[in-house]
Amino acid sequence: MNSARHENFIPVRKVELVKALTKKIPARQRGEFNRFCRIVGSIYHFNYHQNLERLKELYVPFDPDAEKYLVQIKSDVPDNTEDKQEKILGEINALLKSGNYKEIPYSELEKAFKGASPWGIDLIVDFSQYEYYSIYYKGERRDSLEKKYLWFKKRYEFDMYDRIFFAFKLKETFTESDTLSFSKDKLYLKLFKNVPGLDLEMLFPNTNVRISLFDKGKVIVPLVAGGISSLYKIMLYVLSQGSPMVLWRQIGFWSLVGGFFIFALKSFLGYKNTIEKYLKTLTSNLYFQNLDNNSGVLTCLLDDAEEQECREILLAYYFLYSEPGVHTQKSLDERIERYFAEELLFECDFEVDDALRKLKELGLLKVKGKKLDVAPLKEACRILDRQWDGYFN
Known part of the structure; x- marks a missing residue:
């Protein structure tokens, strides 16, 4: 069975879920069931498209990628940026919740920031630079990687997040040099995949690299050893010459001193190479793990939430329809979770109350005491057809 922890989200694509459920439906009803699934998908796609248009409009004042060449039509309504920011953040949080994302509290972030993953880099985050930030995840599992040292290998276990949403806004008090290429009046949205729990700090801009003790040792130990060795040779040379006045005329002495400084320069260049290695690792990680940015993140989240809600509805409807008057x-809730465990080999914490609420909103749910039922397929399709036609009448 999949090693992921119990999650609310359903880790199966809607298309694959429809195929799996259709196989369990009697052959003569499969056409009607597929029609039902298409109408449900169309209704939710239309609704989420409306939500996307509204969210994009709310996000325009905060979008770092907004098309500046477009003409802005002035409005008679006073522009209250704080109210707009509060509203867009509220909408985004609601969207994340509907997509079954969970917020990572500050206490968990502190744990992540105390150490670096053995294969990654250690960064220092200055939270005083941020007016606002939040991190949400979806899909948490245990993973492991093997790291090779000089004479042995060691396997490390860690938490891995399948999806990470990161939003932040920088404070007004920082100068452009502090904030690099980031604008202080914009709200940045980022979406990442496969982020180790110990590497969350790499998502933040304006971080400082903290070199590991091992890499510090690779720079400092040779420098100290070389310095002691060079000083020892110089002292021997001084003692062997007898007169300091003669010493300063000796080419050999300057060769030793020059050797010491060359060794120091080599150690310094090694230090710079270590920093460059760390920054290259950071850039590479962000490049391959970044899924989308800013307004594109809204589209991804809405698509994700739309798929999730459709899957919940289809599962709840199928089991109530195929096992009438039983549940x-x-x-x-237990039946659907058992279906995941037995047939899909994945432990899922199904949100049955949310699925039933959606069935009720669609007019498909029937309640008799504590027993639940749904409208038959043909009736359900007629109900949904009327709703679909109502959008355009």
């Missing part, structure tokens, strides 16, 4: 809310 209460509790037994339906």
Whole structure:
């Protein structure tokens, strides 16, 4: 069974789920069931498209990638940036919740920031630079990687997040040099994949690299050893010459001193190479793990939430339809979770109350005491057809 922890999200694509459920439906009803699935998908796609248009409009004042060549039509309504920011953040948080993302609290971030992953880099984050930041995740699992040292290998276990959403806004008090290429009046949205829990700090801009003790040792130990060796040779040379006045005329002495400084320069260049290696690792990680940015993140989140809601509805409807008059809310929840465990080999914490609420909103749910039922397929399709036609009438 998959090693992921119990999650609320359903880790199966809607298309694959429809195929799997259709196989379990009697052959004569499969056409009608597929039609039902298409209408449900169309209704939710239309609704989420409306939400996307609204969110994009709310996000325009804060979008770092907004098209500046477009003409802005002035409005008679006073522009209250704080209210707009609060509203867009509220909408985004609601969207994340509907997509089954969970917020990572500051206490968890502190744990992540105390150390670096053995294969990654250690960064220092200055939280005083941020007016606002939040990090959400979806899909948490245990993973492991093997790292090779000089004479042995060691395997490390760690938490891995399948998806990470990161939003931040910088404070007004920082100068352009502090904030690099980031604008202080913009709200940045980032979406990443496969982020180790110990590497969350790499998502933040304006971080400082903290070199590991091992890499510090590779720079400092040779420098100290070389310095002691050079000083020892110089002292021997001084003692062997007898007169300091003669010493300063000797080419050999300057060769030793020059050797010491060359060794120091070599150690310094080694230090710079270590920093460059760390920064290259950071850039490479961000390049391959970044999924989308800013307004593109809204599209990804809405698409994700749309798929999630459709999957919940289809699962709840299928089991209530195929096992009529049997289920209460509790037994339906257990039945769907058992389906995941037995047939898809994945432990899922199904949100049955959310699925039933959606069925009720669509007019498909029937409640008799504690028992739950749904409209038959043909009736359900007629109900959904009327709703679909109502959008354009």
